[in-house]
Amino acid sequence: MANIGFIGMGLMGVPMSSRLAAAGHQVRVWNRNSDKCLPAVKAGCLQAGTIVELAQQSDLVIICISNADAVSEVVLSADGLCSIGDGSGKLVIDCSSIDPQTTRDLAATLRERTGMGWVDAPVSGGVAGAEQGTLAMMAGGEADDIERIRPIMMALAQRLTHMGPVGAGQTTKIANQMLVSCNVLVMAEVMALASRAGVDAARIPEALKGGFADSIPLQLTGPRMANDEFDPVKWHVRTLLKDLDMANELARRQGSAVPMAGLGAELMRQHASRGYAESDPATLIRLYRE
Numbered sequence: 001m002a003n004i005g006f007i008g009m010g011l012m013g014v015p016m017s018s019r020l021a022a023a024g025h026q027v028r029v030w031n032r033n034s035d036k037c038l039p040a041v042k043a044g045c046l047q048a049g050t051i052v053e054l055a056q057q058s059d060l061v062i063i064c065i066s067n068a069d070a071v072s073e074v075v076l077s078a079d080g081l082c083s084i085g086d087g088s089g090k091l092v093i094d095c096s097s098i099d100p101q102t103t104r105d106l107a108a109t110l111r112e113r114t115g116m117g118w119v120d121a122p123v124s125g126g127v128a129g130a131e132q133g134t135l136a137m138m139a140g141g142e143a144d145d146i147e148r149i150r151p152i153m154m155a156l157a158q159r160l161t162h163m164g165p166v167g168a169g170q171t172t173k174i175a176n177q178m179l180v181s182c183n184v185l186v187m188a189e190v191m192a193l194a195s196r197a198g199v200d201a202a203r204i205p206e207a208l209k210g211g212f213a214d215s216i217p218l219q220l221t222g223p224r225m226a227n228d229e230f231d232p233v234k235w236h237v238r239t240l241l242k243d244l245d246m247a248n249e250l251a252r253r254q255g256s257a258v259p260m261a262g263l264g265a266e267l268m269r270q271h272a273s274r275g276y277a278e279s280d281p282a283t284l285i286r287l288y289r290e
Contacts, residue, residue: 001025002152005058007051007074008065009036011235012095012123015130016064016156018043023155030054055084060149061092061116067242068098075106087114091145093153095137097122097177097239099246100167103140107166118166119145122173123157124180127234128220134158138176140168174250177243178261183217184240184281185264191225192288201226224282231280238277241268 001024006017009031021027021044028048029040037047048054051074055061061081063074071094075081081092092110094103100120107118119141129135137157139146146162153160163172194201205222208214224230244265251258267287276283 003057003059004028004152005030005048005054005061006040006045007031007054007061007063008096009033009040010065011127011233012130013064014039014043015127016062016095017045019130019133019155020152021045023152025152025155028054028058051080052084055081055087055090059090060152061090062095063092064095066096066239068096068102071096071098072102072106075110081110081116082113084114084116087116089115091117091119091148093119093121093149095121095123097173097243097246098170100140100170100174100250103170104167117142117145119149120166120169121149121153121160122169122176124173124176125157126220130156136176137161138163138169138172140164140166140170140172171250174243174247177240178247178258178264180217181240181244181268182260182264183215184221184284185267187218187222188225188284189288191222191285195226221280221282224280225285228285230283233278233280235281236277237268237272237279237281237283240281241265241272241277244268 004020004025004027006027006029009029017027017029017040027045029037029045030048030051031037041047063071065071103120110116110118119139121137121139123135123137125135133156135157137153137160139160139162150160163169191201194204202223205219244261247258247261248265271284271287
């Protein structure tokens, strides 16, 4: 059993940390808004007062927060991970979805200042996957570090794939989000068109199940779109927009054409600007109904 620190008690962090505690690990949690730690504490986790306290008492520190700025603050701030002193033998596992170059820069800085290692291990599967322990995890880092965390991550994921050096996990997550985001945007078009044409759109996921057009987003989000069921929020429009913007920036750097991701980002931005940034992507159907 491992001593684990978990930073970030959002939609994903609470069920992930709770599952680790249920698996028998000692889990300390921290969140900028400390009240958000309460559900994890009720599930058996301990609450740390500071990031430094959490890291000093943990062998593995998992980060699962919103964006690159937030991860940078956790690592580089005056009371962040770079302030723990000697961290030799400790390992950061970043499950956030951030820019690959930022990942490489933070990993290098943290190793230089503390000796801590880094694995970028973003996840796919949403809240349902976090609750059920069926996430897909794509990892970048040293092979020995990946194998060290593999048995622990199996409490969270059905699969952990080593994609290459630090940053490779984040690049793979960008690819994942390009597919997911464009899928959900087309899904919104389909549901709105089917309804206008007199078809019961709520039956489309059932009709297409098992065929080439089927997908997990279709089965989970399609019925919610068709029935205008937007609560509770399972994921956020702002998250998909952030990831599509990262995809377009990565493509620009690499000189690779991504026209679908470019259009997807603009449609997602249009929807977010209408007050839906914090809403579930099921609300994308309103782009075509309003």
